[in-house]
Amino acid sequence: MAIKNLSKSSEKPIDPFDKDRHGRLDRRSFLKGAPGLAVTGLTVGATFEMMRPNEGWAQARTEEHPASASLLHQLKTRFMFQISVDVATIRQGLGVAAAALKGGVNIVEMGTPLLKNEGVSNVVPAFRKQFPRAVLLADMKTMDGGASEARIVYSGGGNIFDLLALAGVDTVKAACGVRDEFRRKDSELARLVFTDIMVPHQGPAAHAAEVALRMIEAGVDGIGVHLQSDARHADPKLVESDYLGEMATAIFERVGKTAPVQVVGGLNIAQAKRLARRGLRAFVISGNLGQPDGNARYNLPPAEIEHLVAAFISEVSSV
Numbered sequence: 001m002a003i004k005n006l007s008k009s010s011e012k013p014i015d016p017f018d019k020d021r022h023g024r025l026d027r028r029s030f031l032k033g034a035p036g037l038a039v040t041g042l043t044v045g046a047t048f049e050m051m052r053p054n055e056g057w058a059q060a061r062t063e064e065h066p067a068s069a070s071l072l073h074q075l076k077t078r079f080m081f082q083i084s085v086d087v088a089t090i091r092q093g094l095g096v097a098a099a100a101l102k103g104g105v106n107i108v109e110m111g112t113p114l115l116k117n118e119g120v121s122n123v124v125p126a127f128r129k130q131f132p133r134a135v136l137l138a139d140m141k142t143m144d145g146g147a148s149e150a151r152i153v154y155s156g157g158g159n160i161f162d163l164l165a166l167a168g169v170d171t172v173k174a175a176c177g178v179r180d181e182f183r184r185k186d187s188e189l190a191r192l193v194f195t196d197i198m199v200p201h202q203g204p205a206a207h208a209a210e211v212a213l214r215m216i217e218a219g220v221d222g223i224g225v226h227l228q229s230d231a232r233h234a235d236p237k238l239v240e241s242d243y244l245g246e247m248a249t250a251i252f253e254r255v256g257k258t259a260p261v262q263v264v265g266g267l268n269i270a271q272a273k274r275l276a277r278r279g280l281r282a283f284v285i286s287g288n289l290g291q292p293d294g295n296a297r298y299n300l301p302p303a304e305i306e307h308l309v310a311a312f313i314s315e316v317s318s319v
Contacts, residue, residue, distance in 0.1 A: 062221060065183040071135065071159065071190040072221055074106075075260035075282060079317040082137065082284045083309065084264065086111035087298050090118050090126050097131065099302035100285070103309030107135045107160070109284065115140065120149070124156030135159050137194070143167045146175035154182040154191060162194040162224065165202065165211050169218045176219035194262070196224035197251065200231055200238065205250035212251045216259050222282075225251055227265025233294065239266055242274070249278050256280070268292040269315045276319040285312055 063069050074080065083100035085093045085108060097108045108131060110123050115138060127136055138153040142163035150161045163175055172195060179191045195215045202208050212223045225248040232238045244265050252261045256279065263275055264284035268291060272283050287296035289305065290312035297308065 061180065061219075065187065065191070067188055067190040068183060068192060068221075072192060072260070075222060078281060079276075079313075080107065080260070080262075080282045081105045081309075081313050081316075082107035082109050082262070082264075082282070084109045084111050084139070084284050084286045085298075086113050086287055086296075088113060088117050090114070090123055092298065093123070094127065094130050095302060096298050096305060097127065097134075099305035100309045101131065101134060102302075103306040104313045105285065105309060107137050109137045109139050109162075110158075112139045112141050120152050121156060124153055124158045128157030135190070137162055139196075141196070142171065142175070144171055146171035146173075147178045150175040150178040150193070154178065157189070159190045160192045160194055160222075162196060165195045165197045165215050167195075169214060172215060172218040172220060192221040193219065194222040194224055195220045196226040196264075197247075198226050198228055199244070199247045199265075200228070203247060205247050208247055209250045209254035212255045212259075212261075216255055220259070222260040222262060223251060223255060224262045224264055224284075229266070232266055236294075239294070242271075245271065245275055245278075248275055248280060252278070252280050266294055269312055272312070272316045273319050276316050283312075283316060285309060290315075 062072055081104065083097065083105045085096050087093045087096060093110070093114050101108065108127065110127055115123050120138065120140070124136065124138060127134070136158045137160035138158045139162045140149055140153065142149045144167060146163060146167065149163070153161045161175055161179065163171065172193070176193050179193050182189075182191045197208050197211055199208060202211055208225070215223060225244070227238060227244045238244070244263065244267075248261065248263045255261065260282050261280060262282035262284060263272070263280060264286065266286045266288055267283060268288065270292070272290070275283070287298055288294060289297045289308040291297070291308070297305065300308075
């Protein structure tokens with residue numbers, strides 16, 4: 001099922017949720033025709049017992065906005081792939097995003113370097129104009145001023161505002177309040193809030209899992225598990241080991257039945273496949289484009305970017 005009415009444009013888009021693009025779907029994909037089941041199915045038995053009052057309230061609030069509920073349902077129930085557009089200019093970023101969309105990604109991430117270099121109020125509208133039907137995520141890495149920064153992203157046409165869990169509950173709630181305001185104003189454009197848990201310094205795994213739960217209680221729609229770029233360059237063993245996998249698995253086991261858990265941090269195909277076998281379904285393709293090194297490949301010709309992205313998606317979704 002394609003997400004409907006992500007924008008008001010009549011242009012025929014590349015459908016980011018065409019089931020044929022990602023091969024075999026998650027076994028729960030039979031629910032995809034009924035967004036209302038996304039919460040109902042999660043409030044049964046043990047899952048409900050794990051939920052705290054604020055969690056259930058936040059989910060019910062999302063269900064009141066069909067466009068957001070539909071996108072969140074897709075994120076919870078099937079393989080989802082995001083391209084991290086961590087380049088310096090809008091022009092290059094649009095080219096990378098276009099190639100990745102052709103390769104099969106569901107979400108275009110306007111990366112932090114791009115947003116800072118070109119300006120959020122320039123980048124987000126430019127991407128929305130170029131890709132009127134794409135799901136757009138702004139990786140803001142916000143630590144304070146959650147309401148004002150979320151407002152800039154949503155005003156430009158962004159779907160997902162991504163901030164840091166390190167910012168704390170007050171900043172998260174402020175961002176979620178603006179999300180709810182924009183949901184009330186516009187019934188057609190999906191609006192979600194994600195928060196990234198930065199590892200290793202938000203470890204160990206048990207602590208990171210509790211942080212994820214607190215973020216969901218505060219109102220976020222999805223959790224990112226983010227292996228810091230500087231940390232993995234300083235200590236290559238973090239990438240070579242299963243450190244990110246262990247952290248992501250612990251968080252997924254704690255909150256994965258309630259919210260989507262997305263993994264980012266220079267993943268290669270083999271690492272992503274291991275996580276997929278553990279049940280995770282949301283992956284961010286970084287600049288290495290799934291290859292087993294830390295080299296950025298954004299300067300490759302569009303056809304090569306498309307090929308590498310498609311290979312990542314095909315391999316991981318075949319698990």
